[in-house]
Amino acid sequence: MAGLQMSVMIHALVYVLVVGGLWALNQDATPDVQWVKWVAWGWGIGLATHAAVWAMLKTRTRR
Numbered sequence: 001m002a003g004l005q006m007s008v009m010i011h012a013l014v015y016v017l018v019v020g021g022l023w024a025l026n027q028d029a030t031p032d033v034q035w036v037k038w039v040a041w042g043w044g045i046g047l048a049t050h051a052a053v054w055a056m057l058k059t060r061t062r063r
Contacts, residue, residue: 008047008054015047 019040026036 004054004057008051011047011050015043019043 019036022036022039026034
C-alpha cells in the first residue's frame with residue numbers, strides 16, 4: 001500500500017512540475033491561446049482517478 005501512496009505522490013509532483021513548465025511555455029510562446037488548460041484538465045482527471053483508487057484501496061484494506 002505504501003508503494004501505491006508513493007506513486008500517487010510522485011504522480012502529483014510530476015504533474016505540478018510539467019504543467020507548470022507548460023504553463024510558462026504557453027505564456028511565453030502563445031499567450032493569446034491558452035492551450036495548457038486542456039493538458040491540465042486531462043492529466044488532472046488521470047491524477048484524480050489515481051488518487052481515488054489509492055483512497056478506495058486504503059479504505060478497503062482497513063476493514
